[in-house]
Amino acid sequence: MKGILLLSLFALSSMAAHAEYEQVNMTVFGMDCAPCAHAIHVSMTGIKGVNKVNVDLNTGLVTVQLTPGNSAAMQQFNQAVEKNGFTHKDAKVVVRGRISGTASSPVLEVTGTNDKYALVGNGANVASLIGKTVTVSGTLPQAPRGKVPDTLKYDSIAEAK
Amino acid sequence: MKHLAMLACLLALSAPAWASDHGPVFGYATPVNSQGEFSFDTGLFGRHGSLGTQFSTGSQIGYGLTPHLTFTAFVPAMFGSGSLPETRIYPGGEWAASASWRFFHSVTQVGKRLEATGTLGIVVPGPQTDSGVLGNLHRAPGIGSSLAAGVASRSHYFWVGGGYTWFPEADNTRRPSTTSWSTVYGYRPARLRRGYDQWDYRGLVEFTGEHTSPVRLQGMDVPNSTSTSMWLGPAILAIFKDVAIEGGVQGPVFRDVSESVYGRESIRFAINFSYLKYSSRTSTH
Secondary structure, three states, rough: OOOHHHHHHHHHHHHHHEEEEEEEEEEEEEEHHHHHHHHHHHHOOOOOEEEEEEEOOOOOOOEEEEEEOOOOOOOOOOHHHHHHOOOEEEEEEEEEOOOOOEEOOEEEEEEOOOEEEEEEEEOOOHHHOOOOOOEEEEOOOOOOOOOOOOOOEEEEEEEEE | OHHHHHHHHHHHHHHOOOOOOOOOOOOOOOOOOOOOEEEEEEEEEEEOOOOOEEEEEEEEEEEEEEEEEEEEEEEEEEEEEEOOOOOOOOOOOEEEEEEEEEEEEEEEEEEEEEEEEEEEEEEEEEEEEEEEEHEEEEEEEEEEEEEEEEOOOEEEEEEEEEEEEOOOEEEOOOOOOEEEEEEEEEEOOOOHHHOOOEEEEEEEEEEEEEEOOOOOOOOOOOOOEEEEEEEEEEEOOOOOEEEEEEEEEEEEEEEOOOOHHHHHHEEEEEEEEEEOOOOOOOOOO
């Protein structure tokens, strides 16, 4: 019983510290018709951890919601677009990760993946968050084909609950 | 929905025209498969003239090796006994395999693409012989090529394209080499620019033309066996997620064809059913 309790506590603590994408909203250029959108939907849904996908053909907005505990990487979302012959532009993300680096050069590590971003933002007190797990809402700028951007321009950042 | 499903099953049994998934039914266009996507086309094509009616059916399978390179194979079947000019825009009795490379691809804004695609393939005689003057020819394999360029958007589509198919001389006979061209305009009205979970319709106007070289028999060109004709007509494409149904009809707008050799061809039509099997695979990190 004691062992189960310890295991449960460990699982809960690791869940709380898990770094992951919670939502990814990408603008995709080049989709003109229903099969284009369906292809994106199929590719995104095939990524492990994706819970819900919506594609708006008229705005090009692809909205991806992910399940807690996922380990999907940004490269997979980009690939889902590129393999269908389209181009992804900026992506707005809500992501949980750990802050490392220094006060002047903070880095967000999405530890469930290999993704790391230099945080660029509006002057929030990131220094006090170094070493902590945070939830960041921000924009990943467009990266060249096959690449993931190395900066994340955050709109809000707060210690994860 | 039930009727559409029945129509799809019927077409699948009867089988396609040369059209592929979400392009025009007659003319050349630029779309290729996604990476890992299989496309299956099956349909029915007909030509009617004063010397008979010819139908061809067939099935085409395509696979996207990369987002811009697609391989296709086409297996036809013919029935009817019309004496009609050679055509390469529409399926005849030859088996074909080709590779299409979308070598130019510019994505300029939401819903819009500029692109150009080249195709190179081989055309191999099938087990069926042609009817009319073409039925007497030794059927050597040929080489086909085409080039198409255009724009696709949420509202408008425009493609121009051309192709050339060459057959060598064999046993003192030669099948006509064919130069083909097409211009296609498509439009999707504003109220039909809907979500992808609804039927997606677009209307197309397709202008096509072909010139065929002389038929060669016993080492000599058959008199009056060249042909030039141009065709115009509407087509409609309906797509729901991964299935597409498309149909079109064309009438002649110009004919320079010997009526004694080929008769007077008066109508062409095609109906095509496609199924697109997309890949959900992405690499893991």
